[in-house]
Amino acid sequence: MRSPIRIVFEQRSETPKRLSILVPLLSVVAALVVGALFLLATGYSPIETYSNMLSDGFTSSRGITDTLGLSTVLICTGISAAFAFQMNLYNIGGEGQLYLGMIGGAWAGLALGDRLPTFVMIPVVLLVGSLAGALWVLLPAFVRSRLGTSEIVTTLLLTYIAASLVKHFVYSPGSFFVTKNSAFPQGRLVPDSAALKGIGDTSLYPTFFLVILIAVVLFWVVKKTEYGYRIQVIADSPRAAHYAGINANRTTLSVMLISGALSGLGGAVLIVGPFGRLDPGIILLGYGYAGIVIAALARNNFSAIIISGILFAGLRSGGDKLQISTSTPIHIGVMLQGAILLFALGGEAFRRYHIHAVRTERATQ
Amino acid sequence: MTNASHEVAKGPHHASGAAPSALSAHSIVKRFPGVLANDSVDFDVLPGEVHTLLGENGAGKSTLAAMLCGLYQPDSGYITRNGERIALSSPRAGLHHGIAMVHQHFRLVERFTVAENVILGSRDLSYKLNRSELEDKVAAVADSYGLPIEPGATVGELSVGQRQRVEIVKALYQGAEILLLDEPTAVLVPAEVEKLFENVHAMTRAGKSIVFISHKLGEVVEISDRVTVLRNGRVTGHVSGRGAADTKELARLMVGRDIELTTQRASHATGHEVLQIRDLSLTVNGVSVLSDISFNVHAGEMVGIAGVAGNGQRELADTIAGLISPTSGSVAISGSLTTDRGPIHARELGLAYVPEDRLGMGLVPSMSILDNLLLTRDRHIVVDRTTVRPEAARLIEQFEIKANGPDHVARKLSGGNAQKVLLARELSGGRTATKLLVVCSPTRGLDVGAIETVRALLDDARSAGQAILLISEDLDEVMSLSDRIFVLYRGSVVYETPGESAQLSTVGAAMAGLQPEGKS
Numbered sequence A: 001m002r003s004p005i006r007i008v009f010e011q012r013s014e015t016p017k018r019l020s021i022l023v024p025l026l027s028v029v030a031a032l033v034v035g036a037l038f039l040l041a042t043g044y045s046p047i048e049t050y051s052n053m054l055s056d057g058f059t060s061s062r063g064i065t066d067t068l069g070l071s072t073v074l075i076c077t078g079i080s081a082a083f084a085f086q087m088n089l090y091n092i093g094g095e096g097q098l099y100l101g102m103i104g105g106a107w108a109g110l111a112l113g114d115r116l117p118t119f120v121m122i123p124v125v126l127l128v129g130s131l132a133g134a135l136w137v138l139l140p141a142f143v144r145s146r147l148g149t150s151e152i153v154t155t156l157l158l159t160y161i162a163a164s165l166v167k168h169f170v171y172s173p174g175s176f177f178v179t180k181n182s183a184f185p186q187g188r189l190v191p192d193s194a195a196l197k198g199i200g201d202t203s204l205y206p207t208f209f210l211v212i213l214i215a216v217v218l219f220w221v222v223k224k225t226e227y228g229y230r231i232q233v234i235a236d237s238p239r240a241a242h243y244a245g246i247n248a249n250r251t252t253l254s255v256m257l258i259s260g261a262l263s264g265l266g267g268a269v270l271i272v273g274p275f276g277r278l279d280p281g282i283i284l285l286g287y288g289y290a291g292i293v294i295a296a297l298a299r300n301n302f303s304a305i306i307i308s309g310i311l312f313a314g315l316r317s318g319g320d321k322l323q324i325s326t327s328t329p330i331h332i333g334v335m336l337q338g339a340i341l342l343f344a345l346g347g348e349a350f351r352r353y354h355i356h357a358v359r360t361e362r363a364t365q
Numbered sequence B: 001m002t003n004a005s006h007e008v009a010k011g012p013h014h015a016s017g018a019a020p021s022a023l024s025a026h027s028i029v030k031r032f033p034g035v036l037a038n039d040s041v042d043f044d045v046l047p048g049e050v051h052t053l054l055g056e057n058g059a060g061k062s063t064l065a066a067m068l069c070g071l072y073q074p075d076s077g078y079i080t081r082n083g084e085r086i087a088l089s090s091p092r093a094g095l096h097h098g099i100a101m102v103h104q105h106f107r108l109v110e111r112f113t114v115a116e117n118v119i120l121g122s123r124d125l126s127y128k129l130n131r132s133e134l135e136d137k138v139a140a141v142a143d144s145y146g147l148p149i150e151p152g153a154t155v156g157e158l159s160v161g162q163r164q165r166v167e168i169v170k171a172l173y174q175g176a177e178i179l180l181l182d183e184p185t186a187v188l189v190p191a192e193v194e195k196l197f198e199n200v201h202a203m204t205r206a207g208k209s210i211v212f213i214s215h216k217l218g219e220v221v222e223i224s225d226r227v228t229v230l231r232n233g234r235v236t237g238h239v240s241g242r243g244a245a246d247t248k249e250l251a252r253l254m255v256g257r258d259i260e261l262t263t264q265r266a267s268h269a270t271g272h273e274v275l276q277i278r279d280l281s282l283t284v285n286g287v288s289v290l291s292d293i294s295f296n297v298h299a300g301e302m303v304g305i306a307g308v309a310g311n312g313q314r315e316l317a318d319t320i321a322g323l324i325s326p327t328s329g330s331v332a333i334s335g336s337l338t339t340d341r342g343p344i345h346a347r348e349l350g351l352a353y354v355p356e357d358r359l360g361m362g363l364v365p366s367m368s369i370l371d372n373l374l375l376t377r378d379r380h381i382v383v384d385r386t387t388v389r390p391e392a393a394r395l396i397e398q399f400e401i402k403a404n405g406p407d408h409v410a411r412k413l414s415g416g417n418a419q420k421v422l423l424a425r426e427l428s429g430g431r432t433a434t435k436l437l438v439v440c441s442p443t444r445g446l447d448v449g450a451i452e453t454v455r456a457l458l459d460d461a462r463s464a465g466q467a468i469l470l471i472s473e474d475l476d477e478v479m480s481l482s483d484r485i486f487v488l489y490r491g492s493v494v495y496e497t498p499g500e501s502a503q504l505s506t507v508g509a510a511m512a513g514l515q516p517e518g519k520s
Helices: A017-041 A046-059 A061-085 A094-112 A118-147 A151-171 A207-224 A226-236 A238-243 A248-272 A287-297 A302-325 A332-352 B061-068 B091-096 B114-119 B131-144 B160-173 B190-205 B217-223 B247-255 B313-320 B342-348 B369-373 B388-398 B415-427 B448-463 B475-481 B504-511
Strands: A005-011 A353-359 B023-032 B035-045 B050-055 B076-081 B084-086 B099-102 B178-182 B209-214 B226-231 B234-240 B273-284 B287-298 B302-306 B328-333 B351-354 B436-440 B467-471 B484-489 B492-498
Touching: A017 A046, A017 A287, A017 A302, A017 A332, A046 A061, A046 A302, A046 A332, A061 A094, A061 A207, A061 A248, A061 A287, A061 A302, A094 A118, A094 A151, A094 A248, A094 A287, A118 A151, A118 A248, A207 A226, A207 A248, A207 A302, A226 A238, A226 A248, A238 A248, A248 A287, A287 A302, A287 A332, A302 A332, A332 A353, B023 B061, B035 B050, B035 B061, B035 B209, B035 B234, B050 B061, B050 B217, B050 B247, B061 B099, B061 B178, B061 B209, B091 B099, B099 B160, B114 B131, B114 B160, B131 B160, B160 B178, B160 B190, B190 B209, B190 B217, B190 B504, B209 B217, B217 B247, B226 B247, B234 B247, B247 B448, B273 B313, B273 B467, B287 B313, B287 B328, B287 B467, B287 B492, B302 B475, B302 B504, B313 B351, B313 B436, B313 B467, B342 B351, B351 B415, B369 B388, B369 B415, B388 B415, B415 B436, B415 B448, B436 B448, B448 B467, B448 B475, B467 B475, B475 B504, B484 B504, B492 B504
Parallel strands: B050 B209, B050 B226, B099 B178, B178 B209, B302 B467, B302 B484, B351 B436, B436 B467
Antiparallel strands: A005 A353, B023 B035, B023 B076, B076 B084, B226 B234, B273 B287, B273 B328, B484 B492
16 A cells, blocks of 8 residues: 655745745755764764854954955855846856956056056956956857857856966966966966055955945846846746847847956956965866855845855855864865755755645545 | 525436446545635536536636546545546546546647557557557547548648647547547637537547536537536536527626627727738748738727637737838838837837737736836836836726736736736837737637626727727637728738628638638
8 A cells, every 4th residue: 555645846826935045044054964964974073063164264253354355256256147147047157257357357467567556456457357257258148149059058168268278377488477487387476556455454355345335236236227127027038028129139148248247356356355366276266166056045136145155155264274273174165065055956946836745535446 | 605506407417317427526626825726516427428617717627627637636525437436646547547638738749640649658559669550540540430630640730620639539549438628629710610529429429428628608508418617616507408508697607797798899980091011921931921911900990810820910910019020011000111120119109019928928927017017118227116106006906907016926917917917008008109009819818707808998999099900819809899800821811801791601711721702
C-alpha cells in the first residue's frame, strides 16, 4: 500500500510580504548550517569558526570598516548584475567587465595622474574605468539586441579574455602598467593624485558612499522614470512593448551598457582605493561573480543589494581572516557564498508555491 | 438555495431505466486558492448519450471535467464508473477506465503524422514501428465513426477542424468509452460544427458517452440529450430530453438573470472616411498573409471582419496599428498615411487598438492598472503617476472594473475585467481623442454579463462618432453589431455584405472558403 501522504505544490496567487524577507534570511541560515556540517566533518569547531568570522567580519571595529570597504566593490558588481537581470538580460560577465574597469582606471591614473589634481583625477579614473567596463559588454549587447544571441555565453567567454588581458598587461615585458626594471612583474602604483585615502586610516574609502548613492539613484530611476517604466514593460512582455511603440533593441543595448559600466566602476574603485595598481591577483577573488549571488539574494532590489553586499563582504573578509587567526581553510567564506546562492534559488519555490503535505483519500474498490 | 437550484425536469438520473450511468460524479468539491470551483456537484452520463455541461467562464465546468478525466483530484466527493467507485489519480488512470478528454487547445505534435500522433503515448508499441500497419489501424478506427482523416498526413498541414478529428480519433484509438469535449466548437466554422455533430451522433450510436462542455446556448440545445447548468461552482439546473431545453431558460440558469443580447446598428448616417486601406498586401517569409485588401471605415460606422482564426485578421489589425509594415499598399487614418511610421504615429492620428491578446500585448501583466493606463500614453521623463491616479480611479468606476483600486495588478484581474481595463484605456483617448477604434475579439472568453457591457461600450463609441473596425471570430457578434461585414479568408476579402441583410449561411460559407456568388 502506497503512502497516502503527498507533497503538493500549489501555485500562489500572491506571495506574502514576509516571505520576501524570510526566504533570503533562511537561505543564509541554511547555508550556515551546511557550512557547520562541513566544518564538523573536517574536524573544525563550527561555533569557534563562526564566532571568529562574526567578530572579524562584523562586530570588531576593524572588522566593520574592512567589511564596508570590501562591500564597495561587491555592491557595484551586485547592482551591475541586478540592473541587467531585472530586464531578463543575464550579464554574467561582470567579472570581466570589472577587470576592464581596473585596466581602464589604472591606465587613466598612470597616463594623466601627474598632470591633474586629485579632485579631477578621481572622477576621471572612475569614469574611464566605467567606460572600459561598458566597452567590454558592447559586443555582447549589440549582438543580443540585433540578433538575439545569448548574452550569457558571450559575456561569460569574454571574461576569460579579460583575464588574459590583465595577465598580458602585467606580465609582458615593458608593459605600460608595470614597474620598469623590477625583478618581479608587478603593476605600477597610480600617482597620489589618483589615489584616495581610507577614512580614518581604515580600508573604508569614500567611494563606498558614492556607490550607495548610485544604488539609491538606480532604485529611483527604475521605479519613477520613463526609462524604468520601459525596462519593466520589456522585461514582462516584449510584445506589449512592441504594441506601445517602445524600442526594445535600444533599451536592451543601453541596459547592458549601464550594467557593464557598473562592473567597470567596481574595478576602478579598486584602483583609487585599496589596490592602487593593476593587480592580477584580482582574477582569484571573483568579486564580479559574487555580484551575481548578491543580486540573486536581493532579488534584484537595489536597496536590498546594499544589505546583501555588506553581508557577503562580511562573510568574505571574516573568512579570509580565519586563515590567519586559526588554521581553518580560507575557502569557508567562498563556500558559504555558494551555499547561500543555492538556498536562495531553491527558496524561490517557497515564494512561488504553497508547499504542503496532504493526505489523499483513497477510493475503496 | 431554493432560488439558485432550479430543477426543470424532475429526476433526470437514470431517465432511460435502471442501467447504471457510465460515469458519475458524486458531491464533488474542489477548492483553489480563493475560489470554490466546485461546490458539491453531482453529474452523470449514460452510455450513448450526450450530456452537456453548460456554464459561463469560471462556472467550474472545466474544473469538473478535469476531475472526471483524472487531471485534478477532488477535495471531497467521489467518482463512479458503471456504478463502481474509482480513483482517478492521473489522465492515464482515466484512460485506463476509458475516459478521455479532447482539450480546447489541441495537444498534437505538428511535425508528426496523424497516425504518429494517434499512437503517441501508447505503451504497447514494439521497438520498431510498422507504419503502414499502424496507419491502417488508425484509419479503421476513424472510419468506423465516419471520421474522415488521412493517417499519413502531417498534422501541421491540417486545418483546425481536421486536427480536432485527430484528437477524437486518438481518444477512440486509446479505447475511450467516455469522451469529454471541452468547448469543441470554439475553433470551428459553422460547416465544421455540423460535421462534428454528425461525428458525435455516430459515436453515441456506437454506445459511447459524450460530455459536451460549452457556453454557447444554440448548439447546446441542438446537440444535448441532457444539460446540467453550472454557476459559480454549483449546479443551478438540469434539463433533460433532446430539444427540451429553451435558450432563454438556459441563459437565465447560467447567468442568474435575464439576458438580452440584441442587435445594434448605427442609429444615424455615417460620416467621413476615417480609415482608408488601399491595396494592402503583406508577405511574411515568402507566404502571402494579406493580399490586395481595400476598404474604408467611416466615422460613426462599425465594420466587422469575420473569419476563422489565422486567416490574416491579426496581421490586418497589426498593420493598421502600425506594428507591421505592409509589403505593398497603404493605410491612412483621417487622410494621413501611417504606413512604415510606427504605432506611436498611428496613435497620434487618433488610433486606439484593442488587440486580441489582452494580457501580454494589450496589458502588461505584472503592472498595475494605473501603469497599464500609461502604456499607450505620453509619459514624461519622470513618470507622473499622481495626476493620472484620479483618472484611473474614475475609469475603474465608470467601466465598473472589479479591482481594489488603481494599484491592482493586471494579472490578478479576471478576463472580463482585464478587457474592461483595456477598453477603458483605449476608449478614453490617450495622445489625442480617439477617432478610429480597432478591436479584436473584444468579448472572447467573457461571461454573458460582461459581453453585454462590452457591446454597449462599443455601440456608445460608434454613436459618439468613432469609426470602429471589429475583428472577431465570433460570427454572432460580428453579425449583430456590424453595419458592414467583410469576410477574410486566406488573407483576402472574399465576401462583403451590409450587416442588416447578412445571412448566417452565406457568411459561414464564405468563412469556410466556399465562393459565394455575391462578392461585391
